[in-house]
Amino acid sequence: MADNASEQTTSAISRHLLAWYDRHARSLPWRAPPGGRADPYHVWLSEVMLQQTTTATVAPYFHDFLQRWPSVHDLAAAPREEVMTAWAGLGYYARARNLHKCARMVSHDLGGRFPEDEAGLRKLPGIGPYTAAAIAAIAFDRPAAPLDGNIERVVARLFAVEDPLPGAKESLRGLMARLVPTERPGDFAQAMMDLGATVCVPKTPKCMLCPLHDACDGRALGGAGELPRKAPKKARPTRRAVAFWTVRADGSVLLRRRPPEGLLGGMLEVPTTAWTEDGWDETAALRHAPVPASWNELPGQVRHGFTHFEFLVTVWAAQVPAETAVAEAVWAGIDRLGDAGLPTAMRKIAEHAIRQGGGG
DNA sequence: GACTCGTGGGA
DNA sequence: TTCCCAAGAGT
Numbered sequence: 580m581a582d583n584a585s586e587q588t589t590s591a592i593s594r595h596l597l598a599w600y601d602r603h604a605r606s607l608p609w610r611a612p613p614g615g616r617a618d619p620y621h622v623w624l625s626e627v628m629l630q631q632t633t634t635a636t637v638a639p640y641f642h643d644f645l646q647r648w649p650s651v652h653d654l655a656a657a658p659r660e661e662v663m664t665a666w667a668g669l670g671y672y673a674r675a676r677n678l679h680k681c682a683r684m685v686s687h688d689l690g691g692r693f694p695e696d697e698a699g700l701r702k703l704p705g706i707g708p709y710t711a712a713a714i715a716a717i718a719f720d721r722p723a724a725p726l727d728g729n730i731e732r733v734v735a736r737l738f739a740v741e742d743p744l745p746g747a748k749e750s751l752r753g754l755m756a757r758l759v760p761t762e763r764p765g766d767f768a769q770a771m772m773d774l775g776a777t778v779c780v781p782k783t784p785k786c787m788l789c790p791l792h793d794a795c796d797g798r799a800l801g802g803a804g805e806l807p808r809k810a811p812k813k814a815r816p817t818r819r820a821v822a823f824w825t826v827r828a829d830g831s832v833l834l835r836r837r838p839p840e841g842l843l844g845g846m847l848e849v850p851t852t853a854w855t856e857d858g859w860d861e862t863a864a865l866r867h868a869p870v871p872a873s874w875n876e877l878p879g880q881v882r883h884g885f886t887h888f889e890f891l892v893t894v895w896a897a898q899v900p901a902e903t904a905v906a907e908a909v910w911a912g913i914d915r916l917g918d919a920g921l922p923t924a925m926r927k928i929a930e931h932a933i934r935q936g937g938g939g
Numbered sequence: 940g941a942c943t944c945g946t947g948g949g950a
Numbered sequence: 951t952t953c954c955c956a957a958g959a960g961t
Contacts, residue, residue, distance in 0.1 A: 626957060627957095627958095630956090630958045631944095631959095632945085632946075632957085632958095633957095634956085635947085636946075636947065636948090637957090668945090669946075671944055671945055671946085671958085671959085673943095673944065673959075673960075674944095674958090674959080677959080677960090705958095705959070705960090706959085707960080708958085708959090709958055710957080710958075710959080713957065717957095725957075727956085727957045728955070729957070730957085745941095746940090768957090769957090772957055776956090776957090781954075781955065782949095782950070783950095812953090841943085841944085842943080842944065842945090843944090843945085844944090883945090884945085884946080885944075885945060885946090886943075886944055886946090887942080887943065922946090923945070923946060923947090943960085943961085944958105944959090947956095948955095948956095949953105949954090949955095950952105950953090950954085
């Protein structure tokens with residue numbers, strides 16, 4: 580590792596990158612122009628949404644949240660279910676629960692002002708090491724060293740770090756910290772992320788376009804595209820379930836709100852059997868039907884990929900009288916499910932059921 | 940440290 | 951089709 584990147588002074592690397600950022604910074608809805616400083620509420624909201632999520636996916640949600648809740652006080656005053664509904668489709672729903680908790684703490688306990696340093700930010704729910712450093716740098720111009728997937732990749736290549744992730748994480752964080760300039764640390768962090776997103780991309784990095792071309796050990800050694808190394812991933816099992824599509828004569832469908840923690844916690848669902856690797860035969864499945872009715876199996880299946888398992892669903896449908904009552908039920912108009920705030924896995928089940936003739 | 944926790948797009 | 955991966959956090 581005692582090659583190009585170490586010979587150049589770290590300040591020269593930072594300077595090159597900031598000059599590149601002045602010309603190539605991406606224009607993003609939550610971002611101030613180079614040299615500027617964005618609203619801390621906007622920075623926090625965007626950073627939470629951007630956790631493991633692409634900028635293109637986040638943009639419409641960011642606009643919608645700001646329109647509904649222009650300040651952290653507005654968000655804190657919103658009912659939790661309304662926040663969950665607005666988050667529907669974005670995934671990792673613990674983020675929405677923690678976002679709401681965090682808004683309430685900032686609004687009620689901190690007078691609406693976010694802490695300006697990493698330690699203070701770290702105490703808030705949903706703000707981990709990355710997000711605390713990112714907010715401190717971007718919103719408050721603190722010399723913090725955020726380490727996301729992009730920056731891990733850029734740093735691993737720049738210094739030719741061969742140790743695999745996640746073990747090498749702290750080492751990479753230390754190398755990043757040495758690069759952070761005292762001037763414009765927020766722009767520097769965003770420049771590193773932009774570089775990772777547009778030039779130092781995972782496969783086939785565009786080294787000819789890179790402002791750090793001459794400093795990069797990984798490029799000099801010829802293996803930048805192979806870095807960072809990562810531990811092999813585990814295989815994903817399949818979990819199977821039967822979903823019950825219950826259409827009432829008044830044109831509404833039976834939904835339920837899932838328990839507040841865990842998978843899809845706090846979100847609406849189409850009632851299902853347990854999700855098991857073994858699957859279900861007809862007799863066993865129908866014992867879990869939410870109401871006694873004449874159930875019939877719809878053709879086809881719904882497939883949805885979660886992070887650590889594949890979800891495979893068979894749908895059974897039934898029509899029930901308008902006066903049917905079910906404990907804990909949420910009856911949603913079948914023609915207005917688009918506004919109901921279903922997570923994507925459940926939206927797929929609903930679309931499949933309607934397409935296969937379960938529309939009532 | 941190892942798991943859990945969504946979703947969409949690109950190669 | 952399948953795999954990877956994206957501004958990670960909480961337990």
